[in-house]
Amino acid sequence: MKPHFAALAAPRRIPHLVVVSPHLDDAVLGCGSLLASFGGSVVCTVFAGEPAVARRTPWDEASGFRDSHEAMRARPREDECALACCGAKPLRLKFVDAQYGAEEPPETIAAALAEVFERVGQHGRFLPVFPLGLWHRDHECVGAACRLLLRTRRIAECIAYEDAIFRAIPGALDEGLARIEAALLCASPWHPHALDASPGRQLAALKRRAVGAYPSQLRAFGHYPPDVARAERYWRLAPRS
């Protein structure tokens, strides 16, 4: 099913972005160039909490960590360096990654994000940016929270970036767009002028440097993921009028 496309006027002036990142790398992997082109943005990572009891998972082991305790101490530091490359600041929620056996309903994530937006909104206007929420359980949960916030009009609109790596899985992007359609929201391709104002090569180099600040994750990937080097793509999501 194709999403419902609508010609939405681009926001005239975007003060700064609040980018929601499921894990401690997704914002940079999926929209690092966008972050770098908007200085002073905030990245809110949802699953940045540590499980109460240390766990060992294949992903953390492939990343070079003994257990979740070591991983969740090192990864925020890597993320801090990566975000600094993009001129962004971190903000972290304490929900626990699905790889540690945790599961949160989208309603809980939506409520926590609504609080974050309310707090950040006291300091000025911003544009919320979400992942589309593709393939991975935590990503899907954040995507569902985003749709909930839009459907209940707790946010009027937002931008969604395509989840790097997962968007390359056959059918994953179509599924994500179909969920937006099913939630009676409209999605239209979005291209910010800020991206045109910065030389593409410079943004790509900045992003590459930022991604390089995640040595543990690059180790687990085994290589620089080709999809991360592909052009970022964004969608503007809003309730159907």
Ligand SMILES: [Zn+2]
């Ligand atoms: Zn992720």
